Amino acid sequence: RFDGPDSTTGVPVEPVVEGLKAVYKNKLLKIEEDYKYAAFASPTLNNVDFDAKPMVLLVGQYSTGKTSFIKYLLERDFPGGRIGHEPTTDRFMAVMYGPEKVWPGNSLAVHPDKPFAALQQFGMSFLNRFEGSECKSQILKSLTFIDTPGILSGEKQRIGRSYDFPKVVEWFAERADRIILLFDAHKLDISDEFKRVIESLAGHDDKIRCILNKADMVDKQGLMRVYGALMWSLGRIFKTPEVVRVYLGSFWDQPYQYVENGELLEAEEKDLLADLRGLPRGSAVRKVNDLVKRARVLKVHVLIIDHLRAQFGFSLFTNNKKKQEQLLAGLLEQFKEIQAKHNLPMGDFPHVGKFREKLRGFAINKFPKLEEKTLAQLDEVIKRDIPRLMQMLPKGDEKSDMAGQPVP
Amino acid sequence: RFDGPDSTTGVPVEPVVEGLKAVYKNKLLKIEEDYKYAAFASPTLNNVDFDAKPMVLLVGQYSTGKTSFIKYLLERDFPGGRIGHEPTTDRFMAVMYGPEKVWPGNSLAVHPDKPFAALQQFGMSFLNRFEGSECKSQILKSLTFIDTPGILSGEKQRIGRSYDFPKVVEWFAERADRIILLFDAHKLDISDEFKRVIESLAGHDDKIRCILNKADMVDKQGLMRVYGALMWSLGRIFKTPEVVRVYLGSFWDQPYQYVENGELLEAEEKDLLADLRGLPRGSAVRKVNDLVKRARVLKVHVLIIDHLRAQFGFSLFTNNKKKQEQLLAGLLEQFKEIQAKHNLPMGDFPHVGKFREKLRGFAINKFPKLEEKTLAQLDEVIKRDIPRLMQMLPKGDEKSDMAGQPVP
Numbered sequence: 001r002f003d004g005p006d007s008t009t010g011v012p013v014e015p016v017v018e019g020l021k022a023v024y025k026n027k028l029l030k031i032e033e034d035y036k037y038a039a040f041a042s043p044t045l046n047n048v049d050f051d052a053k054p055m056v057l058l059v060g061q062y063s064t065g066k067t068s069f070i071k072y073l074l075e076r077d078f079p080g081g082r083i084g085h086e087p088t089t090d091r092f093m094a095v096m097y098g099p100e101k102v103w104p105g106n107s108l109a110v111h112p113d114k115p116f117a118a119l120q121q122f123g124m125s126f127l128n129r130f131e132g133s134e135c136k137s138q139i140l141k142s143l144t145f146i147d148t149p150g151i152l153s154g155e156k157q158r159i160g161r162s163y164d165f166p167k168v169v170e171w172f173a174e175r176a177d178r179i180i181l182l183f184d185a186h187k188l189d190i191s192d193e194f195k196r197v198i199e200s201l202a203g204h205d206d207k208i209r210c211i212l213n214k215a216d217m218v219d220k221q222g223l224m225r226v227y228g229a230l231m232w233s234l235g236r237i238f239k240t241p242e243v244v245r246v247y248l249g250s251f252w253d254q255p256y257q258y259v260e261n262g263e264l265l266e267a268e269e270k271d272l273l274a275d276l277r278g279l280p281r282g283s284a285v286r287k288v289n290d291l292v293k294r295a296r297v298l299k300v301h302v303l304i305i306d307h308l309r310a311q312f313g314f315s316l317f318t319n320n321k322k323k324q325e326q327l328l329a330g331l332l333e334q335f336k337e338i339q340a341k342h343n344l345p346m347g348d349f350p351h352v353g354k355f356r357e358k359l360r361g362f363a364i365n366k367f368p369k370l371e372e373k374t375l376a377q378l379d380e381v382i383k384r385d386i387p388r389l390m391q392m393l394p395k396g397d398e399k400s401d402m403a404g405q406p407v408p
Numbered sequence: 409r410f411d412g413p414d415s416t417t418g419v420p421v422e423p424v425v426e427g428l429k430a431v432y433k434n435k436l437l438k439i440e441e442d443y444k445y446a447a448f449a450s451p452t453l454n455n456v457d458f459d460a461k462p463m464v465l466l467v468g469q470y471s472t473g474k475t476s477f478i479k480y481l482l483e484r485d486f487p488g489g490r491i492g493h494e495p496t497t498d499r500f501m502a503v504m505y506g507p508e509k510v511w512p513g514n515s516l517a518v519h520p521d522k523p524f525a526a527l528q529q530f531g532m533s534f535l536n537r538f539e540g541s542e543c544k545s546q547i548l549k550s551l552t553f554i555d556t557p558g559i560l561s562g563e564k565q566r567i568g569r570s571y572d573f574p575k576v577v578e579w580f581a582e583r584a585d586r587i588i589l590l591f592d593a594h595k596l597d598i599s600d601e602f603k604r605v606i607e608s609l610a611g612h613d614d615k616i617r618c619i620l621n622k623a624d625m626v627d628k629q630g631l632m633r634v635y636g637a638l639m640w641s642l643g644r645i646f647k648t649p650e651v652v653r654v655y656l657g658s659f660w661d662q663p664y665q666y667v668e669n670g671e672l673l674e675a676e677e678k679d680l681l682a683d684l685r686g687l688p689r690g691s692a693v694r695k696v697n698d699l700v701k702r703a704r705v706l707k708v709h710v711l712i713i714d715h716l717r718a719q720f721g722f723s724l725f726t727n728n729k730k731k732q733e734q735l736l737a738g739l740l741e742q743f744k745e746i747q748a749k750h751n752l753p754m755g756d757f758p759h760v761g762k763f764r765e766k767l768r769g770f771a772i773n774k775f776p777k778l779e780e781k782t783l784a785q786l787d788e789v790i791k792r793d794i795p796r797l798m799q800m801l802p803k804g805d806e807k808s809d810m811a812g813q814p815v816p
C-alpha cells in the first residue's frame with residue numbers, strides 16, 4: 001500500500017542520514033567539544049537526533065478511526081493497539097519499527113536511542129499512559145506513528161485524564177513532521193475540547209492535514225454536505241489564509257459502503273499516501289538544513305572565541321582577569337570586527353548578552369588556538385560535504401521542503 | 409424543468425392570495441379607514457402588496473452565470489437579457505411574467521401595479537440602470553427574478569457605478585424571498601467587494617442560498633477542493649452557526665464537460681428547483697401570517713380608540729380638549745384597562761409614546777362609535793376567514809414557513 005508502484009520510499013534517504021551522522025562525528029564533534037559549543041549554543045547531537053524517523057501524529061475525537069488508520073497503513077495489527085466503538089485507546093502510543101514488543105512508557109522515556117526523553121517532564125501519571133509498540137511493518141521503516149486517546153467532551157475529558165492532555169499533544173505536535181486531524185463523516189461534531197486542541201496547534205498549520213474518515217458511509221450529496229460543514233467550521237478555527245487540506249477517505253480494511261464515491265476516495269487516498277511518502281525526504285532535507293546551519297554557527301563560534309583568545313598577551317604578567325572583563329564589556333565591537341574581517345552574515349552570530357553571560361564561565365585564554373586546518377575543515381563541511389549529501393536526495397517538491405521548518 | 413413531474417407549482421396558491429385580497433377589501437379596509445389605521449400603524453394595502461410574486465435575487469461577481477441561470481430556468485431568452493464573457497449585464501433587471509416587453513426603469517418605478525415604487529429613492533442615475541423584462545415563461549407565473557450587474561473588483565466597482573450599488577442590493581434583498589449568491593467553480597475568487605456585499609446581507613441569512621456554478625468544468629477532486637475552499641471562506645464571512653446551503657451545478661443549456669460529477673450535479677439541481685418551487689407557498693404563508701397579524705393589531709387599535717372615545721361626556725359643555733390631554737397623559741393606564749377587559753396579548757399593542765404622538769393629530773371624540781358587529785366582523789376574519797385560507801394551502805415544510813419572516 002505504502003510501497004506501491006508509485007512509491008518513492010525506495011529512494012536512498014538513509015544513506016544521506018548516515019552521511020550526516022558521519023560528517024558530524026568525524027568533522028564537527030571534536031571542534032564542538034574543544035570550543036564548548038554545547039555550553040554556548042545547543043546540546044551535542046546524539047544518534048537519536050539523526051536516526052529518529054519522521055513522526056506522524058494522529059489527533060481526533062474518539063472513534064473517528066485513528067487506531068484503525070494506523071492499522072490500515074501497517075497492513076496488520078500492532079502490539080497493544082485496540083479498536084472499538086466506545087472510547088478505546090486510553091494512552092499515547094508510539095508505533096515504531098522493531099521486533100514485536102510493547103514498551104512501557106517509563107523505559108521508553110529513558111532509553112537513549114528513543115526520542116522521548118523529554119516526555120519525563122510530564123511526570124509518572126503521564127508515563128503510565130504512554131507506551132511504545134514495535135513491529136516489523138514496512139512503513140515503520142520510514143515513519144513513526146503516534147496514536148493518541150480520543151478527545152472526549154466536557155467533564156469526561158478533564159476528569160478522566162490525570163495529566164495535561166493538551167500540553168502533551170503540543171509536545172508531540174512540535175516534534176511531529178505531520179499532524180493528522182481525523183473527523184468522522186458519519187458523525188461530524190466538533191466538540192469545544194477538540195476545537196481548543198486544534199487552536200493550540202495553530203502554530204504548526206503547515207504540518208496539519210485533515211482526514212474526513214468513513215466517507216464511504218454517506219451518499220454523494222451527504223458527503224458534500226458534511227465536507228462543506230467541516231470546511232465551514234475549519235475556516236473559523238484556523239486563522240490562516242491557506243485552506244487546510246482535507247482528504248476524504250475510509251481507512252480500514254472493509255469494502256466501501258456507498259460505492260458511488262469510490263473513485264474519489266481512492267484518488268484522495270492516493271494523494272494522502274503520496275504526502276506521507278514525501279515525509280522521509282522532507283525530514284532528511286530538514287536534517288541537512290539543520291546541520292549546515294549548525295556548522296555555520298559553529299564556525300562563527302570558533303572564530304569569536306579565537307579572536308578574543310588572540311588578544312591575550314603571552315607574558316606571565318598579563319592580568320588575564322582584567323583582560324577578560326575588558327573583552328566582555330566590548331563584545332559587540334568584537335563581533336563587528338570579526339564579522340567584517342571574515343565577511344560573515346550577522347544572522348549566524350549569537351545574541352551578544354547571552355554569549356557574554358556564557359563566556360563568564362570560561363577563561364578565554366585557555367581555549368585552544370584555532371588551527372588553519374580546523375577552519376578549513378569547517379568550510380569543507382559547509383561548502384562540500386553537506387551540499388554533496390543534499391544532492392544525493394531524490395528530487396522533490398521544493399515548496400514542501402520549506403514546510404515544517406522551524407522559523408529561525 | 410420547473411414544472412416537472414415532481415413540481416408543486418400546480419398547487420392553488422393564487423386562490424389563497426385572491427381570498428386574502430377579498431377579505432382585506434371587504435372586511436378590513438373600511439374599518440381601517442374609519443379608524444385611521446394607516447396614520448397610526450402601516451399604510452393601506454394595495455393590489456400589488458397581494459399580487460407581487462416571490463422575488464429571487466441573483467448576486468455574484470461578473471461572469472459567474474447569473475443571467476445564464478435565469479435564461480436556463482426560463483428555458484428561453486428574455487427581452488434585454490445579455491450573456492457574455494466580459495462584464496455584461498450593466499443594470500438591474502426585474503424579469504417578470506407578461507407580454508414580451510422591456511420596461512424602462514422610470515416607468516416601472518411609477519407603475520401602481522409593480523412593487524418598485526420605493527426604488528425612486530435611489531434617483532435617476534439608478535433608474536437609468538434599472539429595467540423590467542417581461543415574457544411568457546411558465547416559471548414567471550410563480551416567481552420574479554432580479555438579475556444584477558456582476559460585482560467588479562476595486563476601483564472599477566466604485567467608479568463604474570453612479571448609484572449606491574450595495575444599498576440597492578440591500579433594498580432588493582430586504583424584499584426578496586430568496587437571495588442566490590453565485591460562484592464560479594472554474595475561477596473561484598471572492599473579491600473584497602463581493603465579501604462586503606455578502607456581509608451586508610447577513611441579516612437575511614435565512615433567505616440566502618449559494619450556487620457553485622460551472623461545477624462540471626472541474627474534475628471530481630478539483631470540485632471537492634474548490635467547494636471546500638468556498639465553504640472555508642463562507643464560514644468566515646457569515647457569522648451564523650448554521651451552514652449556508654451551497655448547490656453545486658451548471659445552469660446553462662450545455663452538456664456537462666466532466667461527466668463524472670453528473671449524478672451529483674443533477675441531484676443538486678433537483679434540490680435547488682424544489683427549493684424554488686417552495687417559494688410561492690412560503691410567500692403565501694407569509695402573506696396569510698401578515699394579514700392575520702394586521703387584523704389582530706387593527707382589532708386592538710379600534711378597541712383603544714373606542715375605549716378612549718367612550719370617556720368623553722355627551723354634554724356640550726364638556727371641555728374636550730382638556731379631556732383629550734388627560735387621556736393622552738394616562739394612556740398607559742388606558743392600555744392596561746383595555747388589555748384586561750378584552751384579554752388581549754400585550755404584543756398586539758402599539759408603542760405608547762408613538763401612539764400618543766399620532767393621537768394628538770385627531771379629535772378622539774370624533775371617531776365613530778364601535779359597533780358590536782364591527783368587532784364581530786374582525787373576530788370572524790381572525791378566527792374563521794383567514795384560518796380557512798390557511799387550510800387551503802398545500803402542506804409544506806413547517807420550518808421553512810418561518811424562514812424569511814420578519815422578526816417582530
Ligand SMILES: Nc1ncnc2c1ncn2[C@@H]1O[C@H](COP(=O)(O)OP(=O)(O)OP(=O)(O)O)[C@@H](O)[C@H]1O
Pocket residue numbers: 060061062063064065066067068069082083084085086087088089090148149150151213214215217249250251252
Ligand atoms: N473507515 C471506517 N469506516 C467505518 N468504520 C470505521 C472506519 N474506521 C474505523 N471504524 C470503526 O470505528 C470505530 C472506532 O475505531 P477506532 O478504535 O480505530 O477509533 P479511534 O479514533 O482510535 O478511537 P479512540 O479514540 O477511542 O481510540 C470502530 O468500531 C471501528 O471499527
Ligand SMILES: Nc1ncnc2c1ncn2[C@@H]1O[C@H](COP(=O)(O)OP(=O)(O)OP(=O)(O)O)[C@@H](O)[C@H]1O
Pocket residue numbers: 468469470471472473474475476477490491492493494495496497498556557558559621622623625657658659660
Ligand atoms: N454553467 C456554465 N458553465 C460554463 N460556462 C457558463 C455557464 N453559465 C454561463 N457560462 C458562461 O459564462 C459567461 C458569463 O455568463 P453570464 O453572462 O450569464 O454571467 P453573468 O454572471 O450574468 O455576468 P455579468 O455579471 O457580467 O452579467 C458566458 O460566456 C457564459 O456563456
Ligand SMILES: [Mg+2]
Pocket residue numbers: 066067068082083088089147148150
Ligand atoms: Mg484508538
Ligand SMILES: [Mg+2]
Pocket residue numbers: 474475476490491496497555556557558
Ligand atoms: Mg449577467
